[in-house]
Amino acid sequence: MKAFVLGAGGQGGPCASILARDKEVTEVVLGDINPDAAARVAEKIGGGKIKTVKADAAKADEIAACARGADVLFDMVIPEFSPHVLRAALDIGAHYVSTAFDQPFWEELIYGRPLTLDKELKEANLTAVMGCGMAPGFINVITKHYTDRLDTVESVKLRIAKKKLGVEEMLAPWNPGWSPRQALLDCAEPAYFVENGKITETAPYSGLEVYDFPPPIGPAQVTHHAHEEPLTLAYSIGKGLQYCDFKYYLSPQPAAYVTAGLASTAPVRIGGAEIRPIDLLVKLLPKSENAFLNEDPDRYVQADKEQFVCLMSEIRGTRNGRDKTYKIHMPKLTANGGKLRELFGTSLIHVALPAVIAAKMALAGTKKGLVFPEELDAADFLKRFLDTGIPYEWHEM
Amino acid sequence: MAKRILILGVGAQGSTVAKRMNEEADVAEIVCADCDPKAVDALVADLDKATGARVDARDKAGIVAAARGVDLIVNGLPLAWHGNVLDAALEVKAHYQDFAATDALAGDWIESIRVLYDVYGPKFKAIDRTAIVGTGSAPGLICAASRRAVRELDVCETINNIVFEGVEAKRFLPFWWSPVTALTDMGERAYAVRDGALIRTEPFDLPIKRFYDYMGLDAPVTLTEHSHDEPVHYWFNRETFFKGVKNVSFKYGGAGVEFAKPLYRAGLLSKQAENVNGTEIVPFDLVLSHVPPAPKYKEEIEAILEEGLVTDTGCMVVEAYGKKDGADVMVEVHVFAPGLADSFARAGLTAEMYLTGQGGALFTKLFVEDRYTQKGLISSDMLTDEQVDRYFELAAELGIGIRTEIRRV
Numbered sequence: 072m073k074a075f076v077l078g079a080g081g082q083g084g085p086c087a088s089i090l091a092r093d094k095e096v097t098e099v100v101l102g103d104i105n106p107d108a109a110a111r112v113a114e115k116i117g118g119g120k121i122k123t124v125k126a127d128a129a130k131a132d133e134i135a136a137c138a139r140g141a142d143v144l145f146d147m148v149i150p151e152f153s154p155h156v157l158r159a160a161l162d163i164g165a166h167y168v169s170t171a172f173d174q175p176f177w178e179e180l181i182y183g184r185p186l187t188l189d190k191e192l193k194e195a196n197l198t199a200v201m202g203c204g205m206a207p208g209f210i211n212v213i214t215k216h217y218t219d220r221l222d223t224v225e226s227v228k229l230r231i232a233k234k235k236l237g238v239e240e241m242l243a244p245w246n247p248g249w250s251p252r253q254a255l256l257d258c259a260e261p262a263y264f265v266e267n268g269k270i271t272e273t274a275p276y277s278g279l280e281v282y283d284f285p286p287p288i289g290p291a292q293v294t295h296h297a298h299e300e301p302l303t304l305a306y307s308i309g310k311g312l313q314y315c316d317f318k319y320y321l322s323p324q325p326a327a328y329v330t331a332g333l334a335s336t337a338p339v340r341i342g343g344a345e346i347r348p349i350d351l352l353v354k355l356l357p358k359s360e361n362a363f364l365n366e367d368p369d370r371y372v373q374a375d376k377e378q379f380v381c382l383m384s385e386i387r388g389t390r391n392g393r394d395k396t397y398k399i400h401m402p403k404l405t406a407n408g409g410k411l412r413e414l415f416g417t418s419l420i421h422v423a424l425p426a427v428i429a430a431k432m433a434l435a436g437t438k439k440g441l442v443f444p445e446e447l448d449a450a451d452f453l454k455r456f457l458d459t460g461i462p463y464e465w466h467e468m
Numbered sequence: 469m470a471k472r473i474l475i476l477g478v479g480a481q482g483s484t485v486a487k488r489m490n491e492e493a494d495v496a497e498i499v500c501a502d503c504d505p506k507a508v509d510a511l512v513a514d515l516d517k518a519t520g521a522r523v524d525a526r527d528k529a530g531i532v533a534a535a536r537g538v539d540l541i542v543n544g545l546p547l548a549w550h551g552n553v554l555d556a557a558l559e560v561k562a563h564y565q566d567f568a569a570t571d572a573l574a575g576d577w578i579e580s581i582r583v584l585y586d587v588y589g590p591k592f593k594a595i596d597r598t599a600i601v602g603t604g605s606a607p608g609l610i611c612a613a614s615r616r617a618v619r620e621l622d623v624c625e626t627i628n629n630i631v632f633e634g635v636e637a638k639r640f641l642p643f644w645w646s647p648v649t650a651l652t653d654m655g656e657r658a659y660a661v662r663d664g665a666l667i668r669t670e671p672f673d674l675p676i677k678r679f680y681d682y683m684g685l686d687a688p689v690t691l692t693e694h695s696h697d698e699p700v701h702y703w704f705n706r707e708t709f710f711k712g713v714k715n716v717s718f719k720y721g722g723a724g725v726e727f728a729k730p731l732y733r734a735g736l737l738s739k740q741a742e743n744v745n746g747t748e749i750v751p752f753d754l755v756l757s758h759v760p761p762a763p764k765y766k767e768e769i770e771a772i773l774e775e776g777l778v779t780d781t782g783c784m785v786v787e788a789y790g791k792k793d794g795a796d797v798m799v800e801v802h803v804f805a806p807g808l809a810d811s812f813a814r815a816g817l818t819a820e821m822y823l824t825g826q827g828g829a830l831f832t833k834l835f836v837e838d839r840y841t842q843k844g845l846i847s848s849d850m851l852t853d854e855q856v857d858r859y860f861e862l863a864a865e866l867g868i869g870i871r872t873e874i875r876r877v
Contacts, residue, residue: 331731346747
């Protein structure tokens, strides 16, 4: 496989690192608008497979020129650029994988319109796997793995929580770990869920409930959150799905910003000045840092003791005429950092590794056109995932 | 002899004191004064002992004119105007009461409080009158509770004043009092006493957790440093009223704190202008423009209650650690007061208005009962034991109770 990875940030770096250590991959080209950043990432990865190039994600032609010859184009930039990157993949005849997506695909899923470039990709015999990171991505595949066992699916509830044990750093400003602007916009956007089989819009931070996560997280407040999963699962799962939502743990910092209107992009006048609140907020918040470059292996053991992430998929349906519920617990994908670093050169594989698996499945032959993670063969995906040697288990509760 | 009282500022605190004093047999007249004639008229219409006056607090002569002949001035005005009100009280030889210590008498708040004690104190003493500052709920009620706790000790080492305001509406309403004041307090470095010295601490820092079963919550609440009057007053009075206390903290938590903490962390409570894409903007002003005012009128409060509350709980606790008969002990005084729903049912008020206004009115009532034997200027932490006991007797009549627990540690 020849791979082109666009974006040398917190996800692009791990993606290139995984690919560079994969025997099936002969070449990795890492493109970024900031060639110095790409060079630093390549230097950290090392080995002879990786090259870097300057590429602007807003320009499909430029991406295509840089990526020509690649079998797969990995889209690791923020979702607003997805249409350009996807166009570039089509133009050079490469398969495409992203880890998140936004418009126009959301509206197309909500209103049942044809998906952008789906027809053209099919005609070109190409696969574009949309949103195949951790969530969306891995969580969709796991969900599909269990809905495959059911005759009918009544509901799918997806829940994510994080918890840091020990003394909280009370004075640290909010740092989502990636683009603060994009994270704020996600938090401020209306969320969508499926109710009575129909996609329904709801306000951000609505649907507050306490969900009982496995220890050490335990009961945690969760609310609706704008995410891809309810849209794609409603599109793909079938089996009479009536209800599907995605609820995220209530993080007080972005919640306060959004609730007070400080993440708004609508201009407001204060005194004689006009400003978009989010512009001031983003200026004041810490800049996003490259987690891949700043990764500290000495913290792996401590991080496993203190920092927890939990994904839950709760699936209700029927099998052979009887009610059946699966409650699947997916613990932190970045645990056992030392082993992950040995396998992939980094512990930060939670988003990138599912993308790499999806790319391999696209190359091996799967559905053509725009494909969502749950449309991949779940059993094959999970086998490939575990065959990497990753020390990971999910649990049926 | 029945008293004549001037209420200056008829906001939440002043109007509550006026209403309460209207019920007192020993109050002959209440002069309600404010720069807003509509607010004055609305209050006067409800009170049979009240007359109204329009007063601009920037004009001391106007305050003096309104205060001529009154026994007591209750100052519910913003801190900036307290100097004028204090001077007017001296001029008309009236007693004086306010709800928080002003920062307007010197360039620094601590120096301003020192001026209150050292400059205004002797002046009030010279005219044989009493001035008492900081008489709401906190400072005020909690200071009386602190004195009640320290009474149980021979030597006091540490005092924690703990306040958790857990009244949270379903609608976006982070503060039940002035958002300007709340956000200013939240953005300031706090005061604390450590090893006998007055120090500054970071707001939202040094968290403690407490669990009180009567709050009806599943988990402990978190309380952090917060800029407030109490540590400063206790520091000034550490030897005379607090048995040599070495450490004092004001610990605060609740919905407003949870809202303000991320803003502080992001620098959004700063009053320094930022340049954003060529536009100068003060972060504090942007935040303030997005925060709704506290509900004031009965109809507003009723609407909030009808929409529903997320939580209606809270606590006010004094922890005093020290020695008693040679043993290490901790005295805990819990203050119990009506929540929002109960406050509204009792008086048409929010819990914040109820506790602060009624807490203040009880200090006024001590005036009406001629309980103040001190001449000069005192703060609410300087009551005698008898005054503290009377204060809580009166508080109990309003549904504000205390429970004292003493434990070896």
